[in-house]
Amino acid sequence: MENEINTTEVLTARGVELFYGETRAVRNAEISLRRGEVAAITGQSGSGKSSLLYCLAGVLPVARGEVCFEGRSLGALDDEELSTIRRERFGFVFQYGELLPELTVEENTALPLRLAGQRKAEAHAAAGDVLGRLGLADLRDRRPSQVSGGQSQRVAVARALVHRPAVVFADEPTGSLDSANATTVLEEFLALARAQGTAVVLVTHDAQVAARADTRYTMRDGMLAAQVREAS
Template sequence: MDLFYGQSHAVRGASIAISQGEVVAIMGQSGSGKSSLLYCLAGVLPVAGGEVRFEGLLLGALGDDRLSALRRDRFGFVFQHGELLPELTVEENAALPLRLAGQRKATALAAAGEVLGRLGLADLRERRPSQVSGGQNQRVAVARALVHRPTVVFADEPTGSLDSANAATVLEEFLALARAQGTAVVLVTHDHKVAARADSRYTMSDGVLAREQDVA
C-alpha cells in the first residue's frame, strides 16, 4: 500500500498480513511513517495505492457508514495520551464503545466494570480522568479499547507518555487481556523493550516497511 501527504511519500509499497490473535509491533523513528501505516490499516486514512482488507472486506470500497460501524464494532484504539473524555467517569469512558453500539447503559457499565477490575481499577470507577494517575488513565484507555472484544486493536505508542515502571505494567496488562480475548494487536512503538513482547516485528524507515529478519 502507498500513502502520500501532498507530494511526500509517507508509506511506500508496504505489505503486511496479521493473523487472528497475533501481536505485531511496528518500530521506527518519528516521521518514519509507522503511525501513518497504522491509520491506513485501521481505515482512518485512505491509501493512494494498493488495498487494505479485513476479513475479506476491501476497506476502500466501504461507504462512510459501514466503515465507521466496522471501526466502532470490530476495532479498538489506544493512543499515546489515552484521549479519555474528561466529563465522563472512568467507568463511563471504558463503556463508551458499547454505548455507541447501542447497548443499554446498565449492561455497558457492567461490562466496563468487569474489564476495569481485571486491570486493577475496580475502586476507581466513579472517578474522573483528572482524579487518577497517568498510568491509571492509560489502563482506562486499554479497557475502552478491549471492552467490546474487538477483533483487532490499533495502538499508537500506548506507553510512550509513561515512566518505565508504569509503561511495563500497562503493557503487560494490555497484552495479557488482549491475548486472553484472542484480540490481535498492531502496536506502533519506538521502544525495543515494547516491541520485544510482540509475536512479529517490523521496522519502518522513510515509509518502507520490512520484517525484522529482513532488516540488516
C-alpha cells in the same frame, strides 16, 4: 487439526501507499495479521508508523494498494460500513489515553458499547469487568483528571478492549509513562488482548516493548520491513 481461529488472517495490507501532498509517508507496505496476533512496528520519529496505522484502521484512505479486514477491502466499503467496523470491530489506544474529561472512568470505558447501541446496565457491567481485570475497579467513579498517568492509560486500554474488537491499533500506548509503568501497563494490555483473541498492531519506539510482540516490523522512510527474529 489446526485451530482455525488462530490461523485466520484478520487484517492484510498489500502495496499500501499514502501521500500527504508530495510526501510519500507509506511506501508499498505489506502486512498480514492473524486473529489474536500481536505485531509491533518500531522506527524513528517521522518514519511513517502513525500514517501506516491510520491506513490499516481505515482512518485515512490509501492512495494505492488495499487493506482488507476479514477479507473485505476497506476501500470498497461506504462511509457507514467503514465507521461501523471502526467503532465495533476495532479499538484504539493513543499515547495520551484521550479519555473524555467530563465522563467517569466507567463511562469512558463503556463508551464503545454504548455507541454500538448496548443498554447502559449491560455496557457498564462489561466495563466494570474489564476495569476489574486491570485493577481499576476502585476508580470507576472518578474523572480522568483524578487518576494518575498510568491509571489513565489503563483506562484507555480497558476502553479499547471492552467491546472485544478484532483488532486494536495502539500508537505509542505507553509513550507517556515512565519505563516501569510502561512495562506493567503493556503486559496487562497484551495479556488481556491475547486472552480475548484480539489482534494488536502496536507502534512503539521502545525495543523492549516490541520484544513482547509475536511479530516485529521496522519502518524506515515509509518502508515497512519484517524484522527477522535473532537466533539465541
